[in-house]
Amino acid sequence: MKLDAFFNPKSIAIIGASREPWKVGHRILKNLIDGGFKGALYPINPNAEEILGFKCYGSVKDVPGSVDLAVIAVPAKIVPSILEDCGIKGVKGVVVISAGFGETGREGKMLEQEILNICRRYGIRMQGPNCLGIICVQSHVNASFAPTMPLPGSIAFISQSGALGSAILNWAIMNEIGFSKFISLGNEADLNAADFIEALGEDEDTKVIGLYIEGVKEGERFIEVAKKVTRRKPVIAIKAGTTSVGVRAVSSHTGSLAGSDVAFSAAFKKAGIIRVNTLEDLFNLVLAFGSQPTLKGKRILIVTNGGGPGILAADACEKAGLDLPLLEYELIEELRRNMPPHASLSNPLDILGDADESRYKIALEAGLKSSNIDGILVILTPQAVTPYDKIAEVVAEVGKLSSKPIITSFMGFEETSTAIRTLKKGRIPNYAFPEQAAQALKSMYEYNLILRSRDEEQIPCEDIDAEEIRNIIEYVKSEGRSTLTIDESMRIAEAAKIPMPRAAVAGSREEAGRLADEIGYPVAMKIVSPDILHKTDIGGVLLGVKSRSEAEESYDILVRRARSAMPEARITGVLLQKMAPAGKEVIVGSVRDPQFGPLLMFGLGGIYVDFLKDVSYRLCPLTRAEAAKMIEETKAYILLRGVRGEPPSDIDSVIDVMLRTSQVMMQFKDISEMEINPLFVYESGEGCLGVDVRIVIKV
Numbered sequence: 001m002k003l004d005a006f007f008n009p010k011s012i013a014i015i016g017a018s019r020e021p022w023k024v025g026h027r028i029l030k031n032l033i034d035g036g037f038k039g040a041l042y043p044i045n046p047n048a049e050e051i052l053g054f055k056c057y058g059s060v061k062d063v064p065g066s067v068d069l070a071v072i073a074v075p076a077k078i079v080p081s082i083l084e085d086c087g088i089k090g091v092k093g094v095v096v097i098s099a100g101f102g103e104t105g106r107e108g109k110m111l112e113q114e115i116l117n118i119c120r121r122y123g124i125r126m127q128g129p130n131c132l133g134i135i136c137v138q139s140h141v142n143a144s145f146a147p148t149m150p151l152p153g154s155i156a157f158i159s160q161s162g163a164l165g166s167a168i169l170n171w172a173i174m175n176e177i178g179f180s181k182f183i184s185l186g187n188e189a190d191l192n193a194a195d196f197i198e199a200l201g202e203d204e205d206t207k208v209i210g211l212y213i214e215g216v217k218e219g220e221r222f223i224e225v226a227k228k229v230t231r232r233k234p235v236i237a238i239k240a241g242t243t244s245v246g247v248r249a250v251s252s253h254t255g256s257l258a259g260s261d262v263a264f265s266a267a268f269k270k271a272g273i274i275r276v277n278t279l280e281d282l283f284n285l286v287l288a289f290g291s292q293p294t295l296k297g298k299r300i301l302i303v304t305n306g307g308g309p310g311i312l313a314a315d316a317c318e319k320a321g322l323d324l325p326l327l328e329y330e331l332i333e334e335l336r337r338n339m340p341p342h343a344s345l346s347n348p349l350d351i352l353g354d355a356d357e358s359r360y361k362i363a364l365e366a367g368l369k370s371s372n373i374d375g376i377l378v379i380l381t382p383q384a385v386t387p388y389d390k391i392a393e394v395v396a397e398v399g400k401l402s403s404k405p406i407i408t409s410f411m412g413f414e415e416t417s418t419a420i421r422t423l424k425k426g427r428i429p430n431y432a433f434p435e436q437a438a439q440a441l442k443s444m445y446e447y448n449l450i451l452r453s454r455d456e457e458q459i460p461c462e463d464i465d466a467e468e469i470r471n472i473i474e475y476v477k478s479e480g481r482s483t484l485t486i487d488e489s490m491r492i493a494e495a496a497k498i499p500m501p502r503a504a505v506a507g508s509r510e511e512a513g514r515l516a517d518e519i520g521y522p523v524a525m526k527i528v529s530p531d532i533l534h535k536t537d538i539g540g541v542l543l544g545v546k547s548r549s550e551a552e553e554s555y556d557i558l559v560r561r562a563r564s565a566m567p568e569a570r571i572t573g574v575l576l577q578k579m580a581p582a583g584k585e586v587i588v589g590s591v592r593d594p595q596f597g598p599l600l601m602f603g604l605g606g607i608y609v610d611f612l613k614d615v616s617y618r619l620c621p622l623t624r625a626e627a628a629k630m631i632e633e634t635k636a637y638i639l640l641r642g643v644r645g646e647p648p649s650d651i652d653s654v655i656d657v658m659l660r661t662s663q664v665m666m667q668f669k670d671i672s673e674m675e676i677n678p679l680f681v682y683e684s685g686e687g688c689l690g691v692d693v694r695i696v697i698k699v
Helices: 024-034 076-089 106-122 162-174 193-201 219-229 253-257 260-271 279-291 307-319 329-338 357-369 388-400 418-425 434-452 466-478 486-495 509-519 548-565 606-612 624-632 636-641 651-667
Strands: 011-015 040-044 069-072 093-096 125-127 133-136 141-144 151-159 178-184 208-213 235-239 274-276 300-304 375-380 406-410 503-506 523-528 541-545 573-578 584-593 597-604 615-619 671-681 688-690 693-697
Touching: 011 024, 024 040, 024 141, 069 076, 069 141, 076 093, 076 106, 106 125, 151 162, 151 193, 151 279, 162 178, 162 208, 193 208, 193 219, 208 279, 219 260, 235 260, 235 279, 260 274, 260 597, 260 615, 274 279, 274 434, 279 434, 300 307, 300 357, 307 375, 307 434, 329 357, 357 375, 357 388, 375 388, 375 434, 388 406, 388 418, 406 418, 406 434, 466 486, 466 693, 486 503, 486 523, 486 573, 486 693, 503 509, 509 523, 509 548, 509 573, 523 548, 541 548, 548 573, 584 636, 584 651, 597 624, 597 636, 597 651, 615 624, 624 636, 624 651, 636 651, 651 671, 651 688
Parallel strands: 011 040, 011 069, 069 093, 093 125, 151 178, 151 208, 208 235, 235 274, 300 375, 375 406
Antiparallel strands: 133 141, 133 178, 503 573, 523 541, 523 573, 584 597, 584 671, 597 615, 671 688, 671 693
């Protein structure tokens, strides 16, 4: 999707163009003129003959030539008739600046649906409504009411907030940062974030995409599109509204620990989007990605004229997972011949406080020659004898010819200083502190891992009994229930070939005794009720039952406790389950996110999951590599690997359970939650056992 009507229009109609300078329609026309748009401009205003020297037309239908793009800034109630005219005229794209639609309530939503229907009927693509507009710098299109045109550059920015977008444009201008495109999404009635990400992925003027996002439409398509684009260029996103709860089903641990922020983090990981938490981080990264070559490894050379800042930078790099290797012997010897005797030729490479531009150049060239170095962090602290401006010129000069990223931390300098302006002109990103620079390098390295990764083929588990699972779900739905009983949940797990202990349900104390004999002692006994979700909370679980008489007595105890704690609960029996041998306790669960679909969780299990919250998430469908990475992200991984001489646990069997849970959630859309907790994991080669299963469906 190229969206040429928006990015490279040959003609633009400004519908609602005004003679009054303070009105939006006037500002948009003036911005297009001031921005140097080379195509045809058609102001549309039935009450004016000309505006800013351009002939006015009463309707877009009266325009003599074709119209690629129409920018609409009129009251919301007349937008439908305007769009009808655009459709008749054959307009390809519209930017609806006007507010008063879905953001205002029920009537506004109805009006928004009406204009969407008109656009679809005529094949018009629409940006907005309720947006700031669009800016395409290289094609001189400033179809917005932003205060001014940004400088040309390779950064594209997409914003779901017009106000924030305007602030970002001002920031870019003040800091002399160039943009390729700026897109204000507005209500996203038609074109949404995924559409513009896809188009920018094909845009030759754009090297990096920045994204301010509050929510997404068509979550699965968003991931699919972004995953393709991030293989070509980085997408860096900041998500607002991180404290709102997007997953409302909280009857399971998985549901209670998940929220919209967790889902978005998982979505960004799956799509290869780099997530940041602050606008400062966003700016820092788009600068690095927009101006520097790809960082092909994590080996960094620190060049500094101060020992303290060099140590801080080294600490920051190590915390960020970056390496600080030594230069090759030959390069060290070359440096020794050209540096003062007291210079430290390790890494950080401390070229001393009196370093001039020639010393910096020698150090930089050594880093570029080295096969041990992937990127360079240049630190400069202001000393009385430091020729800042000349050093900045040298860094910018070397950077132009470098195939390795070079970033700087010129500490204590004003943004308006000659040195910083020289770095900006040379497209060298500068950070006020070394820690920020280290984080930028870390993100650049992580993006290189995304570029190097290959999509793993998802191999389905062919032995899952889909018919059995479907029959159980249909039976539960026929009873109008959403929560499956423990035995129904276990049957689904068994149909998915998730290993479970031998179990059966008793409907009487006598049957409990007989089944206990058949299963073999010791047994665990659990109350079975569709109305009791957390059995341990009411004393509905008894462990280590060792005889027939004890099983019969335990049956009576469990039924009595359940009726006392929850008199209205339906009790269908007691589950008897072969006691599983103790193992490492983990949890595997999944909850269906309303925007992105099934979200799978792994972590430490048992009764402590809610308190320790040692969990990781990914969106389904899950690959084996993603499952392994999830496990590695938790403290549970340390236990599973074996500590203090313990043998390693069977991690492969856990991965298999995660993949099977993922497949069940993907295949059966009626399941809203599925959780196996605890899952006992045994020594390597001995597998695992799911001791308890909870499943909830939507009815």
